[in-house]
Amino acid sequence: MTTQLDAAPALELIVLDMAGTTVRDDGVVETAFQRAAERTGVADRMPWDDALAHVRATMGQSKIDVFTHLAGGDREAAERATAAFEGAYAEIVAEQGVTEIPGAADAIQGLKDAGLRVVLTTGFAPVTRDALLDGLGWRELVDLALSPADAGRGRPAPDLVLTALLRMQTSSVAAVAVAGDTVSDVESGRRAGVGLVAGVLTGAHESAALRLAGADVVLDDVTQLRSALSERGLLPLVPSV
Known part of the structure; x- marks a missing residue:
């Protein structure tokens, strides 16, 4: 029997939050x-x-x-x-100074090596977002970084996720995964209708809150995301060049 998971399309795009998910916050x-x-x-x-x-x-x-x-x-x-x-x-x-969540840059590169596009999103204004990217040296690492000013509304509205989908010319919302450390991240992904929403425990909110908001999976940190996608058969069969 074919299940919904079996029928799920391979992902094309990963939308990742910044502070608390890929960038250390420390209060x-x-x-x-x-x-x-x-x-x-x-x-x-x-x-x-x-x-x-x-x-x-x-x-x-x-x-x-x-x-x-x-x-x-x-x-x-x-x-x-x-x-x-x-x-x-x-x-x-x-x-x-600014530091990454341990292993975040390698995790992002691993997702790209698997054939996925990676977009960072944040509630910060573009000037702060860009300062973080420069501080981390991530300008060339990610495909795009978006703030609410680029999309219309901030989270929990779906605008940031849908703007990422449009900018990356992704084929469908089902081919998008979202990961973040807050209830707002999870709700944004759910409202956008993406194929998978992951919560991570390196930031603001705990597992119970993330699951209640609709997270499909809750991970210790972003470094576990590629394995979680692989286990669900969601990685592209042939990585893009």
């Missing part, structure tokens, strides 16, 4: 949010513990959307806070 996002909130007063309408809880729950989402909530819907204040966040994040990266 940098939370610290940058705190600096931005302090500098702009955007979270003054609620206790800081409540604001921080919202930041943690919405990890992976567009930063402007997170700050809009914290600012009580005041878009102008949210834009100022988002700019302050991007500035604070850049400060921290300059202070501490």
